Amino acid sequence: MTPIDRLTARAVPLPAANMDTDQIFPARYMSRPRSGGFADLAFRDHRFTADGATKPDFVLNQPAYAGARILVAGKNFACGSAREQAVHALLDYGFRAVIAESLGDIFASSAPENGLLAVAVGPEAAQAIQQRLAAEPGLALTVDLERRSIEVPGLGMIAFAISERRREMLMHGLDPLSQLLLMEPRIAAYEAAHDTAMPD
Template identity: 85%
Template sequence: MTPIVRLTAIAVPLPTANMDTDQIFPARYMSRSRSGGFGDLAFRDHRFAADGALRSDFVLNQAVYEGAQVLVAGKNFACGSAREQAVHALLDYGFRAVIAVSLGDIFASSAPENGLLAVAVGSEAAAAIQQRLAVAPGLALSIDLDQRRIEVPGLAPVLFAISERHREMLMRGLDPLSQLLQMEPRIAAFEAAHDTAMPG
């Protein structure tokens, strides 16, 4: 996975509350293999009409947000079913980070394990960022994972919390297995210092 230490990119405002995983990745596509990519399925029913035409009123279809890598979401983003495809769809679309008022618990755990930074900043901080983006469409913000800080032009820095395990994964580009393999010398040392034989 590509490491994230400091990300500066266009941010897309999507303040809708309770945007669940089925809206991010519709269930009818669950049987599709990821080998072809899920980018075209991200927010599929919001981005496209029934006849396949782009919905001009949906924020991601506006030209000013082309190439955006940060999604600034509302309350309870990615709630609902445990659907890792929702994380993959966001990544395949091009997002590297999600900032939200709050996050679905399972999504918050699976996102960093797949290389997507997902952080909750609370309602006041999120509202301030959303308002800043509303008056300056296409604005780029910066996320400093080392300092655990979001920098938005015109606003005071916003601090966020992230577990040390997830922070290390993202900064080093590790998935859960590769992170475990980093501990191999410690595991070997532990086993060497202890009797690991099964009782007879």
């Protein structure tokens, strides 16, 4: 996975509450293989009509947000089913970070394991960021994993919490297996120091 430590990029506001994983990646596409890419399926029913025409009113279809790599979402973003394809769809679309008022628990766990930074900042901070993005469409934010902060022009720095494990995964581009393999010397040292043999 591609490491991420500091990202400065255009941000797109998506303030709707309870945007579930089926809205991010509709269930009818579950059979599509990952190798085919999911960029065109991200928020499919919000972005396109049934016959494939673009919906110009949806925020991701507006020119001001073209190339956005940071998604600023509302309350309980990516709730619902344990659908890892939702994470893949966001990544394939081009997002590297999701900032939300709150996140679905399963999504919050699977996002960093696939290289997507997903953090909750609470209602007041989330609303303030949404207001700045509405006032200045196309505004760029800076997400800094080293400092655990988001820099918002006009608002200053907003701190976020992230576990050290998830932070290391993202900063070093590690998936769970890669992270475990890095611990192999420590595991071997522990086993050498302790008698782990089963009794006869």
